[in-house]
Amino acid sequence: xxxxxxxxxxxxxxxxxxxxxxxxxxxxxxxxxxxxxxxxxxxxxxxxxxxxxxxxxxxxxxxxxxxxxxxxxxxxxxxxxxxxxxxxxxxxxxxxxxxxxxxxxxxxxxxxxxxxxxxxxxxxxxxxxxxxxxxxxxxxxxxxxxxxxxxxxxxxxxxxxxxxxxxxxxxxxxxxxxxxxxxxxxxxxxxxxxxxxxxxxxxxxxxxxxxxxxxxxxxxxxxxxxxxxxxxxxxxxxxxxxxxxxxxxxxxxxxxxxxxxxxxxxxxxxxxxxxxxxxxxxxxxxxxxxxxxxxxxxxxxxxxxxxxxxx
Amino acid sequence: xxxxxxxxxxxxxxxxxxxxxxxxxxxxxxxxxxxxxxxxxxxxxxxxxxxxxxxxxxxxxxxxxxxxxxxxxxxxxxxxxxxxxxxxxxxxxxxxxxxxxxxxxxxxxxxxxxxxxxxxxxxxxxxxxxxxxxxxxxxxxxxxxxxxxxxxxxxxxxxxxxxxxxxxxxxxxxxxxxxxxxxxxxxxxxxxxxxxxxxxxxxxxxxxxxxxxxxxxxxxxxxxxxx
Numbered sequence: 226x227x228x229x230x231x232x233x234x235x236x237x238x239x240x241x242x243x244x245x246x247x248x249x250x251x252x253x254x255x256x257x258x259x260x261x262x263x264x265x266x267x268x269x270x271x272x273x274x275x276x277x278x279x280x281x282x283x284x285x286x287x288x289x290x291x292x293x294x295x296x297x298x299x300x301x302x303x304x305x306x307x308x309x310x311x312x313x314x315x316x317x318x319x320x321x322x323x324x325x326x327x328x329x330x331x332x333x334x335x336x337x338x339x340x341x342x343x344x345x346x347x348x349x350x351x352x353x354x355x356x357x358x359x360x361x362x363x364x365x366x367x368x369x370x371x372x373x374x375x376x377x378x379x380x381x382x383x384x385x386x387x388x389x390x391x392x393x394x395x396x397x398x399x400x401x402x403x404x405x406x407x408x409x410x411x412x413x414x415x416x417x418x419x420x421x422x423x424x425x426x427x428x429x430x431x432x433x434x435x436x437x438x439x440x441x442x443x444x445x446x447x448x449x450x451x452x453x454x455x456x457x458x459x460x461x462x463x464x465x466x467x468x469x470x471x472x473x474x475x476x477x478x479x480x481x482x483x484x485x486x487x488x489x490x491x492x493x494x495x496x497x498x499x500x501x502x503x504x505x506x507x508x509x510x511x512x513x514x515x516x517x518x519x520x521x522x523x524x525x526x527x528x529x530x531x532x533x534x535x536x
Numbered sequence: 537x538x539x540x541x542x543x544x545x546x547x548x549x550x551x552x553x554x555x556x557x558x559x560x561x562x563x564x565x566x567x568x569x570x571x572x573x574x575x576x577x578x579x580x581x582x583x584x585x586x587x588x589x590x591x592x593x594x595x596x597x598x599x600x601x602x603x604x605x606x607x608x609x610x611x612x613x614x615x616x617x618x619x620x621x622x623x624x625x626x627x628x629x630x631x632x633x634x635x636x637x638x639x640x641x642x643x644x645x646x647x648x649x650x651x652x653x654x655x656x657x658x659x660x661x662x663x664x665x666x667x668x669x670x671x672x673x674x675x676x677x678x679x680x681x682x683x684x685x686x687x688x689x690x691x692x693x694x695x696x697x698x699x700x701x702x703x704x705x706x707x708x709x710x711x712x713x714x715x716x717x718x719x720x721x722x723x724x725x726x727x728x729x730x731x732x733x734x735x736x737x738x739x740x741x742x743x744x745x746x747x748x749x750x751x752x753x754x755x756x757x758x759x760x761x762x763x
Binding site: 283284285287288289290291293294318319320321405458504 | 554
């Protein structure tokens with residue numbers, strides 16, 4: 226005897242639609258299950274294997290309480306998870322981005338799926354715990370997986386707080402961030418002095434200052450590295466748009482400049498993952514697809530960098 | 537790259553939202569307030585008529601209307617809509633409140649503001665600026681492709697309100713009061729210019745032009761009173 230169908234609530238309908246959107250993120254039959262799983266790399270010393278492409282939220286998820294734009298961001302996160310993504314990065318500095326992520330996590334019931342990376346961003350270490358708690362509530366997660374001191378602001382006091390939270394099991398991993406190549410000498414000093422799980426810095430095919438000292442130091446000290454601004458906030462993509470990919474890009478199974486750049490970044494042995502941000506479902510799929518074999522070897526990486534420099 | 541100096545940042549590095557999100561602020565604001573736009577335009581039109589035939593009571597009335605609008609925009613637009621996507625706006629909201637208080641105080645206490653009754657370059661520029669803010673600025677939304685649903689209307693959104701206030705203050709006497717009333721609208725227009733320019737909005741030059749016109753009017757040599 227047929228079971229009666231449960232009533233179709235608005236919530237169930239939305240989840241169904243999002244699931245349908247997510248399913249279309251899968252590649253065509255023929256390599257379905259394998260292709261859907263991105264390559265991972267362990268956050269050194271933690272046992273946590275992270276997909277090598279994550280999701281940033283600077284600008285893209287700062288949509289206020291606009292219901293239309295919030296649902297678009299939810300669809301992006303649905304596609305991200307469907308393609309095997311886990312790490313999402315945000316900050317209290319990013320306006321309403323944390324609330325947008327929290328909204329999507331609740332809609333998608335993806336709290337258990339996400340690796341939640343956030344930051345503390347206040348000059349007053351005394352205000353840090355309250356800000357972290359407000360961020361946690363905005364995300365709707367029981368605890369953050371990774372908390373980072375944003376742009377080294379008040380880093381000494383905040384790192385003491387984060388170390389105490391980690392010891393108490395209130396956060397799993399801790400780190401510091403910088404961007405735009407700023408304050409690398411100070412980052413290096415902190416990496417040498419303080420036990421960190423992760424640093425976040427700007428690294429891409431043209432911004433390669435970190436290669437000289439910070440990335441080798443991260444490997445030496447067993448510190449994970451998250452690469453932000455992989456596309457220089459669209460500027461790099463715009464610069465390359467209209468120019469054809471070199472024919473040899475096919476050797477690393479790359480069909481777009483975004484994948485070309487991402488493969489360059491994540492193939493560096495010190496980089497744990499890159500965190501491109503996007504508002505588009507097709508772009509998030511394209512980005513996750515870069516975290517698949519084959520990745521470039523050293524010779525290919527040099528060739529890639531030389532090619533972009535010459536354009 | 538390298539170094540951490542603040543001047544190494546570009547305006548685009550500090551921009552926190554996309555052009556689409558900014559445009560949607562106005563669309564949602566207009567949807568939520570409709571048909572308040574009609575009332576705002578009617579009151580603005582009345583204010584313009586009063587300014588064309590200035591007298592102490594009429595000038596005071598316009599200052600009061602603008603004061604209410606500055607307080608309303610601070611609450612309904614800046615606080616409710618803009619601040620959630622831009623934490624820096626929290627620091628701007630008190631300035632809007634201060635401008636409302638200045639309009640009340642300087643527009644009504646101790647003789648209030650006076651507007652010259654005779655025509656002059658200064659008065660023409662100032663009233664032209666007010667009329668533009670009222671009637672033409674909302675139409676510039678058409679140039680961006682967002683349509684009138686994203687129109688910025690005097691009394692409900694900050695740019696035309698600041699421009700209209702610049703118009704009043706550019707022509708008003710005494711000069712010391714007028715300069716005090718100019719300061720915050722000038723700051724807002726400069727902020728708006730930077731924001732729109734960074735967003736790539738082709739209308740970015742409008743708030744900057746409004747500041748230039750207001751300062752030119754204010755600094756224009758005073759015409760001798762007839763008779």
